[in-house]
Amino acid sequence: MGTRSYIAKQIGDDRYLTISCQLDGYPEEVGATLVKAYSTPEKVDALLALGDLYYLCEKLAPDSGHHDFNAPQPGVTVAYQRDDGCSGCEAVVKTFEELSAPNWPLVEYVYIYHPDGQWCYMPTGNPEVGLRNLKGDLETGMIQCSKPLDLGELMDM
Numbered sequence: 001m002g003t004r005s006y007i008a009k010q011i012g013d014d015r016y017l018t019i020s021c022q023l024d025g026y027p028e029e030v031g032a033t034l035v036k037a038y039s040t041p042e043k044v045d046a047l048l049a050l051g052d053l054y055y056l057c058e059k060l061a062p063d064s065g066h067h068d069f070n071a072p073q074p075g076v077t078v079a080y081q082r083d084d085g086c087s088g089c090e091a092v093v094k095t096f097e098e099l100s101a102p103n104w105p106l107v108e109y110v111y112i113y114h115p116d117g118q119w120c121y122m123p124t125g126n127p128e129v130g131l132r133n134l135k136g137d138l139e140t141g142m143i144q145c146s147k148p149l150d151l152g153e154l155m156d157m
Contacts, residue, residue, distance in 0.1 A: 005109040018094045023055040025109045027143045035135045044113045050079035051089040110147040
């Protein structure tokens, strides 16, 4: 099972264009890649245009040659729609409430690109932490962790 995350861009007052990412959702993985490779609105827009991801890498587009879900090129992001032909994987608009209390119970981290060009994150299941500056926490090693979901809670969903 992967560490799932939401990746979003604030596009208005309480409006966030959002995709999900299935693997490596920890701040040290997805978060660090977002800070390093997706630091401009244009790059974030190109990322969100791919829709839901299997995993995130620094490169969005494959080089010429074969690249798909089962045989991805090294270092290239794998997207469900582009690389596996899945439908219904497009980015969707969510509210902050929907992001902070995801209906997909296995989302552990939420990453939000703000209009000021900064990435913030929050661990789910740990509301007292709130939104945190991603780059700052990565630099200081002060990463906040998500609260593990109780297996009983998962079975009740």
